[in-house]
Amino acid sequence: MCILLARSPNGNVSAFYAPMRRTVPWTTDAQTELNGIHIQRLKSKLGTRAVPTAELELKDMRGYLLGTEGQGIREIAVMLNITRVHNSVTALGFWGRGLAISKAFARVRNIGGKRLVHIPAHVMTMAEQEVEYRGYMQLTFFTVLLLGISEQGSSNASSERASAMAHGSLVKITPSFEDARLLLRVLTPVIKSLTAKAAIAGLSECMESLGGVGYLENDEMQFNIARLFRDASVLSIWEGTTDVMAMDVVKVLKGHSGVDVLRVLETWLMAAGDAAAHREWVRWAGKVKSEGLEELKVQGRQIMRELGKLVAGVLLQVDAERDGDEVAKEVSRRWI
Missing domain, CATH: 2.40.110.20 (Butyryl-CoA Dehydrogenase, subunit A; domain 2)
Known part of the structure; x- marks a missing residue:
């Protein structure tokens, strides 16, 4: 069907x-x-x-x-929310596999008497990829949380929030049913676009980290980064290209529900983020509110990217605070 x-x-x-x-x-x-x-x-x-x-x-x-005749775009939006989340998870899956291959290769490949894992420049490049991967992982699965809350209904969403309260810092990032629906509407195109573009670039880095071996079509599929890169290239195209996603975000922010979306975003960020996140929010929100629809359409990609980076940064901070893990703290610091 x-x-x-x-x-x-x-x-x-x-x-x-x-x-x-x-x-x-x-x-x-x-x-x-x-x-x-x-x-x-x-x-x-x-x-x-x-x-x-x-x-x-x-x-x-x-x-x-x-549904209702003439309301096709609205009716199909429910399906698009799901397929775009799937697209984002797929992008992270491809990227994560590429990173795993790259790390394993670095532990055994010798260059000039040293293994790649002991060459600072190589490790720095891998670390930058890992930080970006973790940030987008947090952003994507926060959106999965929003999708789950929106599908459960208001009564079950209250139970979800009560459960989060038992985990301390998690309550700061778990919105109500009404807020979750608004956050889901604006963040779904954000994660779809950002994870697809990041995964394509990230897999290119992973392929390069293996040298000529990474460029080969490997018969052993678990090592075939070239195929991962080829398959990932479509993720920024189907379910809406990057510009289509950026336009969607701008229309949400400047549409009839835009005031409510900005209010919910501000409430969430002020509760979960630190002073640096608050300052960045004031700057970003001020720009969105002060400029017209046509002006923001031109800057759609930038608006979308900045929002995604801001929300992911807050999620990384909460993750670092949750259990005091030193690696999580360092990832959060580098993201900012």
Whole structure:
């Protein structure tokens, strides 16, 4: 089955559910055929080759209206929240695997009588990647928390917050049901975009850290960073390109719910962040409030990146405070 957007008779975009196959009428053995889908030609592509991509023609497809006619974008937003979170987790999974291969290689590869893990410049590059990876991991799984709260409903969300109170510092980052829905709306495009771009760049660094070996198509898939890089390249394209995500964030901030979103963000940051985070919030929020929609559209990527960095920084601080782990403290310090 698939969920798709199409124009209904009134000319507005609506959401539809469509089975991939349908029963052929007047057959005794219930034969099926493609539901108005005509495959024109398969396409070659850089990555994700295990998943076929083709040019399709849809003709006389049977579909069933989802939700209210003419409200397709709103209806499909629920699905996009989930797929964009999946996209972010996938990006982190690829990136994490690349980092693991890079670290393992550094422990055994000798250059000039030294293993790579004992060469400061190499370790510094790996450390920078690790800090960025941990920051985006915190940001992504905070958004997963928001998705969970929004799907549970208000009564269960209250139980979630009560559970967080038992863990001390975690209560600072666990919002109410109403606040979680607003935070989820603005942070979903942020994590989708930032993790995809960071993973692509990060895997390029991991591939480079192995030298020529990293560039090879390795038959042993657990070592094939080249394939990880190729497959990760699509993550910034499907489910919305970087500019589309930036535009979405700006529209949320300047839209009818923008005042509420900014209020919830401020409340959350003031409760969870330190003085440095508060100052950065005042600067960022002042810019968003003072500039018009068209001005912010031009700066969409920067606005989105700064918001993601700010929220991730607060989450890293809370993580460091939670158990006093020295590595977590150092990661938080370097992120800032």
